[in-house]
Amino acid sequence: MDVASLQNLQSEIEEEYGEKISALRRDIHREPELGFDTKKTAEKVLAALEGLPLDIETGVAENGIVATLKGGGDGPTVGLRADMDALPITEETGLDFASEIEGKMHACGHDGHTSMLVGAAHALCGMRDGLDGTVRFIFQPAEEGGGGGEVMVEEGVAEGLDSIFALHLWPGLPFGTVATKAGPIMAAADAFEMEIKGTGGHGAMPHLSADAVVIAAQVVIALQTVVSREVDPVEPAVLTVGEIGAGTAFNVIPEKARIGGTVRTLNEDLRQKMPERIEALARGVSRGMRGDATLDYRFSYPVTRNDAGVSANALKVAVGLFGEDSVLELPNPSMGAEDFAYFLQRIPGAFVWLGVGEDVSGLHTPQFAFDEKILPRGSALLTALALRQHAA
Numbered sequence: 272m273d274v275a276s277l278q279n280l281q282s283e284i285e286e287e288y289g290e291k292i293s294a295l296r297r298d299i300h301r302e303p304e305l306g307f308d309t310k311k312t313a314e315k316v317l318a319a320l321e322g323l324p325l326d327i328e329t330g331v332a333e334n335g336i337v338a339t340l341k342g343g344g345d346g347p348t349v350g351l352r353a354d355m356d357a358l359p360i361t362e363e364t365g366l367d368f369a370s371e372i373e374g375k376m377h378a379c380g381h382d383g384h385t386s387m388l389v390g391a392a393h394a395l396c397g398m399r400d401g402l403d404g405t406v407r408f409i410f411q412p413a414e415e416g417g418g419g420g421e422v423m424v425e426e427g428v429a430e431g432l433d434s435i436f437a438l439h440l441w442p443g444l445p446f447g448t449v450a451t452k453a454g455p456i457m458a459a460a461d462a463f464e465m466e467i468k469g470t471g472g473h474g475a476m477p478h479l480s481a482d483a484v485v486i487a488a489q490v491v492i493a494l495q496t497v498v499s500r501e502v503d504p505v506e507p508a509v510l511t512v513g514e515i516g517a518g519t520a521f522n523v524i525p526e527k528a529r530i531g532g533t534v535r536t537l538n539e540d541l542r543q544k545m546p547e548r549i550e551a552l553a554r555g556v557s558r559g560m561r562g563d564a565t566l567d568y569r570f571s572y573p574v575t576r577n578d579a580g581v582s583a584n585a586l587k588v589a590v591g592l593f594g595e596d597s598v599l600e601l602p603n604p605s606m607g608a609e610d611f612a613y614f615l616q617r618i619p620g621a622f623v624w625l626g627v628g629e630d631v632s633g634l635h636t637p638q639f640a641f642d643e644k645i646l647p648r649g650s651a652l653l654t655a656l657a658l659r660q661h662a663a
């Protein structure tokens with residue numbers, strides 16, 4: 272392939288590697304693995320990279336892979352990262368290559384990301400003579416909780432990189448559209464669990480108890496005011512109570528109730544203030560009702576923050592490849608989260624969404640499926656991003 276002209280990159284990749292990319296994707300899709308436990312997926316990736324002129328390191332962050340391609344010159348080192356893990360969901364797509372493992376499914380497209388990165392590795396190895404610097408292909412476990420990205424960074428995977436990119440397939444965006452933005456693109460995602468403590472008793476004698484169910488209900492309602500009444504209206508924030516539980520019998524007032532939730536923010540100062548506000552409100556409400564509350568707050572993935580220059584350049588590269596109509600500068604971030612954030616804390620880079628269509632079921636649903644024509648397109652984009660990162 273000719274490095275100077277990338278216009279036909281997608282069709283060339285489709286022709287040369289399309290079948291291989293799609294076969295790998297289906298193979299990974301059939302046998303999803305969770306968290307850090309991506310051993311078989313990593314073996315499939317290694318088999319698909321066999322014969323390429325790559326220095327390969329395995330066992331990174333348990334079952335991750337880092338494969339390095341050295342080009343001719345001493346140009347920049349560009350990282351390309353894909354996630355490999357699946358979700359604890361039972362698939363309902365009806366695809367011929369649907370998950371063969373009950374309760375596990377690639378419902379976030381990470382099978383696609385991994386295959387697209389393998390496609391880019393093949394394309395870039397084929398263009399090695401025209402490659403001025405180094406490309407590091409990073410296959411990461413445990414994106415869906417577990418923070419595999421953080422572990423990879425701790426193990427030194429980001430060291431020496433000049434820039435880094437990751438793609439995510441994106442339902443809701445027109446098929447093939449490339450979208451990103453400068454600054455925050457995904458939110459910080461933190462979690463809390465709260466125990467409400469009252470006094471248990473007979474369902475017929477509430478005056479002798481402090482009803483943890485009623486206290487929990489009031490706390491849930493009060494928590495709705497944290498974002499609406501305490502956060503600047505122009506500052507994005509979400510507080511969702513996703514879990515609530517109490518009680519063992521219809522006629523017993525339980526002593527305890529449990530509430531669990533997630534908090535999403537884009538601003539670090541606000542993020543740091545949230546636990547104190549949640550705890551003060553929950554305890555105030557609970558104590559006013561003769562109970563109390565304790566909060567266990569866990570900071571998790573930080574804000575995924577794109578570098579302004581690198582993300583602008585990524586949009587330019589996408590326009591060069593696919594034309595203006597296929598490229599979108601996002602007006603707003605998503606309040607979802609992504610552990611690619613840990614790489615972007617160290618290295619200027621961009622997290623880029625690749626549309627799989629507006630009528631596609633959402634990420635993390637049992638029906639999520641996408642047209643595999645997107646795979647060579649994603650490979651072409653990763654390839655061009657690595658080649659053109661430092662071009663004007």
Ligand SMILES: [Zn+2]
Binds near residue numbers: 415
């Ligand atoms: Zn996901």
Ligand SMILES: [Zn+2]
Binds near residue numbers: 379380381414439
């Ligand atoms: Zn994902």
